[in-house]
Amino acid sequence: MPELKLPLDGGLTTCRIQRACPYKPPAKPFTARIAYAAAHVVPKDGTIDWERTLAYRRHLWSYGLGVAEAMDTAQRGMGLPWETARELIARSLTEAQACGGLIACGAGTDQLPDDRPASLDEIIAAYEEQCEWVEGHGGRVILMASRALARNATSADDYLAVYSRVLSQLRQPAILHWLGDMFDPKLAGYWGSADLDCATEVCLNLIRDHAGRLDGIKISLLNAQREIELRRRLPAGVRMYTGDDFNYDAMILGDGSHHSDALLGIFDAIAPAASAAIQALDDGRPDEFERILALTIPLSRHIFEAPTYLYKTGIVFLAWLNGHQDRFEMVGGLEMARSISHLSKLLVLAEQAGVLQDPELACRRMQGLLERTGVEARGTSVNRV
Numbered sequence: 095m096p097e098l099k100l101p102l103d104g105g106l107t108t109c110r111i112q113r114a115c116p117y118k119p120p121a122k123p124f125t126a127r128i129a130y131a132a133a134h135v136v137p138k139d140g141t142i143d144w145e146r147t148l149a150y151r152r153h154l155w156s157y158g159l160g161v162a163e164a165m166d167t168a169q170r171g172m173g174l175p176w177e178t179a180r181e182l183i184a185r186s187l188t189e190a191q192a193c194g195g196l197i198a199c200g201a202g203t204d205q206l207p208d209d210r211p212a213s214l215d216e217i218i219a220a221y222e223e224q225c226e227w228v229e230g231h232g233g234r235v236i237l238m239a240s241r242a243l244a245r246n247a248t249s250a251d252d253y254l255a256v257y258s259r260v261l262s263q264l265r266q267p268a269i270l271h272w273l274g275d276m277f278d279p280k281l282a283g284y285w286g287s288a289d290l291d292c293a294t295e296v297c298l299n300l301i302r303d304h305a306g307r308l309d310g311i312k313i314s315l316l317n318a319q320r321e322i323e324l325r326r327r328l329p330a331g332v333r334m335y336t337g338d339d340f341n342y343d344a345m346i347l348g349d350g351s352h353h354s355d356a357l358l359g360i361f362d363a364i365a366p367a368a369s370a371a372i373q374a375l376d377d378g379r380p381d382e383f384e385r386i387l388a389l390t391i392p393l394s395r396h397i398f399e400a401p402t403y404l405y406k407t408g409i410v411f412l413a414w415l416n417g418h419q420d421r422f423e424m425v426g427g428l429e430m431a432r433s434i435s436h437l438s439k440l441l442v443l444a445e446q447a448g449v450l451q452d453p454e455l456a457c458r459r460m461q462g463l464l465e466r467t468g469v470e471a472r473g474t475s476v477n478r479v
Contacts, residue, residue: 160196173426250286
């Protein structure tokens, strides 16, 4: 039975890591909800390990989940440049077409530098370039929030002008993405106001004006009540995709009148459990849906704890523990971002959530990491990986 001495709560605690993932892939496509996992990338020698990266997408598809490609989980804006994201999108779309996997791809403006002003025309042109790349390869667009727009817009009207121009040119309905500043501080004041009530009205006005060009909106504000209120006001046919990695269980289940579909970074990490929960919902077993996801909520809240934008480290760490990549490594060295005590607690919560594929492998890898970071029998949790 695997045991580890883990640096938890300021000291070393002996933990038994024994529960293996009990969940199986679905026998048929989901019907109750649409569920995308925002997928991470696997680096290798300063570039992307394409074989491992695409294999992970096949893993997600095998559990019935869609792939939200080249989003912030893939380190857009935190190490993955547009030039690499272009190739990632093209390769993943080819892979999806070959196996029939559901996919949508992030299009933004991150080819524009963060250190100089940009005109609205330049921002529109950047969006157009990325949207054309996605749609030209047969993909659906997720219209990502723009740092350049947040930095250069002078009013809500600027947001409406840019988005209206871009949406009017798309070939198929897009998913709009409202990403909160807890995920990216450079997006503070999005939609032209730091007041979320005012920002919501601007966003809703855009959605109403372009409802026929929108599949839905993904909202990532970690605010359950705001998501509930916004989805009640959406035009008919426009979906709410929850991006709430703290409250996704309640958001997906719904309130009897409305529910959210899912587009979540945490679904990258908990794909088997997420799949099993939605299978239960399909089978008319909401209590089982709630039971399965309730086990994952502590893990997700830990991975996404402040500073929230560092959640990507936890996503990749769990993929490494589960054998989906050979090294605990991220683009730009982001694996250094969380403490060894944070990662130790993550392992314990992952076991409790039932998302460890092979506990013995996870323990061997964790033991090696503890040794490399100098955690010994009398050690502390101050080291960083």
